[in-house]
Amino acid sequence: MLFLAFLMAATLFAEEQGAELKKIEEALKTSPDDPVLHYRKCQLLFADGKEQESIDHAAVALTKFKEADQDLAWMKLGTFKTDRYRIDVHFNMGPEERAEIRDGIVRPYSFRVWTLGDEPELVRILDFELGYSNGKVVTAAIGAMTGGGHSNYGIVDPKSDFSTIKKRVVEILAR
Structure with missing residues (x-):
């Protein structure tokens, strides 16, 4: 019932x-x-x-x-859950994402990772990162800014669709 x-x-x-x-x-x-x-x-x-x-x-x-x-800094598109986390998906709209394509790193979307429960805590922010050279995407990775530094959690195919990136993020969180 x-x-x-x-x-x-x-x-x-x-x-x-x-x-x-x-x-x-x-x-x-x-x-x-x-x-x-x-x-x-x-x-x-x-x-x-x-x-x-x-x-x-x-x-x-x-x-x-x-x-x-x-x-706007970002748009919250939606949320999904794992057995341990609530993950908010944000489409980033900061200066790098708003600028014309150039050399460097752009983070089109991010995953804000929260604990589950009555008082969720933000525990991580993972970014889907695209690396540009001469105006063309040449690399992609899942990474995070950490206290003034950067952690790279693995290269992905720059042509990856959202479901592939989401799966990779879930795998990283399962470690």
Whole structure:
């Protein structure tokens, strides 16, 4: 009986999110440059399990925020859990991410790792990092800024999709 109640609640939640996404899509038809509508669309896509689509659309939202001359450090796209952690996925929109492609490191999205429980604590921030040279992506890794330094937790294919990066982050956290 409990499973049936859970299934019904999950179905209702999915229907509500689907309806909200339709409202956002309609609003975007009349206000296509509204960065907040694009941001909300990203969150709804992520919540609906369309994580890659959310990440892809976050790049559109970033462009709309830049065009509107509105600065945000990041957009929280969504959350997922492991048996030990709650992990918030943030699409970064700092100066490096807002700048034109150049040489150096850009961190398109990050994973803020929290303990579970009534009073969660932030324990780590892991970044998906892209290394640029001559305006082209040449490397990618999972890394973290640590007290003025940097830790690299492993190279990944620069063309990796979100699910691959997410899996790698979960593997790093399991160590």
